[in-house]
Amino acid sequence: MMKQSNDIKAGIIVKTRFIDKTLQKKDEKAFESYVDYLDRDEAVRKQHFNEFSLYNDYMDNPEKMGTLFTEQQDSLSKEQKQKIKELxxxxxxxxxxxxxxxxxxxxRYLAKMGVYDPVTKTLDExxxxxxxxxxxxxxxxxxxxxxxxxxSASIHYNTDNIHIHVATVEPNPTRKKRNINGKLRPQGTISPKTRQAxxxxxxxxILQADREMMDEIVRNKIIRGKNSVWSFEHPKLARRFVKLYRKLPADRRKxxxxxxxxxxxxxxxxxMTRVFVRIYYQKEFAKYQRLLVREQETFKEAYGENSKADDYAKNKMNDFYQRMGxxxxxxxxxYSKIIHSPAPQAWP
Incomplete structure (x- = not known):
């Protein structure tokens, strides 16, 4: 077993390559192998795993391979597998x-995120x-x-890393053609923008649970709270409200x-945002900041040290201040509409 360092260099790596069977015979064989692979039952697929070149570069331990799944199905029946094979x-x-x-x-990254238990080796499939x-x-x-x-895809387990393998085709190809040695061939390259996305x-x-909790704090508590609490209800906010209001340009559209x-x-x-939060939502905002720090760290671990993860918390805070602002x-x-209306109303 390969010894892992203490640091998580990159918690998640995504790689994509393509096979064009019109270019090389070995690619044609790999494509055909995958079709055969789909048609075998689980036991036979594992027994004959090394015959199938499609996954040989990545899957080191076929005894711990998961079942195939697709966009709609968590596992495939014999009939569904046959349909995939035909397509x-x-x-x-x-x-x-x-x-x-x-x-x-x-x-270790999956364990930190609560998706994998390293003791029982249980994965949230x-x-x-x-x-x-x-x-x-x-x-x-x-x-x-x-x-x-x-x-179609499969989850694969081994002692060092968990992998997910996906094979994608177009039964009726739509990709644009490119000229290779005077011949038109399908465009196989996936754009860098797509790979990053x-x-x-x-x-x-992976981070969805924390994101939902953070959104709940900001959107459904603090922002909604500000929309339901008038600044004039607290003297510290009222003073700042009036002082700022008097400075704003006449055009409310700005x-x-x-x-x-x-x-x-x-x-x-x-x-004003900071004062409002201290008065009404200090505990909630402290929790939001803790989640934000944790998410930035896990974000950095997911992408690696050379990522732009250090800007993540800053960008999220800028977004928070924009929303509150x-x-x-x-x-x-x-307030301006009310006090400038023909029959001024009492401000709450």
Missing amino acids: FKKAFDNDSIMWQTVISFDN NKMRECTRAMMKTMLDQEDMSMSGLW MKSKVVNT WFYNMNAMKPFQNEIDD NAILKEMRE
């Missing part, structure tokens, strides 16, 4: 590209399938194959946090 064979006959995608996890389906939807959508692409989708799906006209006032708006400016617009 892959049709794709092969129609000169489709076959894309091989591998999602590789550092098991539902979460893994959810990650795969979200990732593949992103790939097919961004590569204009959402109506033409077909994929695929990994982001896996990471975000009273939005990120508009250029508001740039000179953003510090004062942010100060717009809630405050909305209150000011409503």
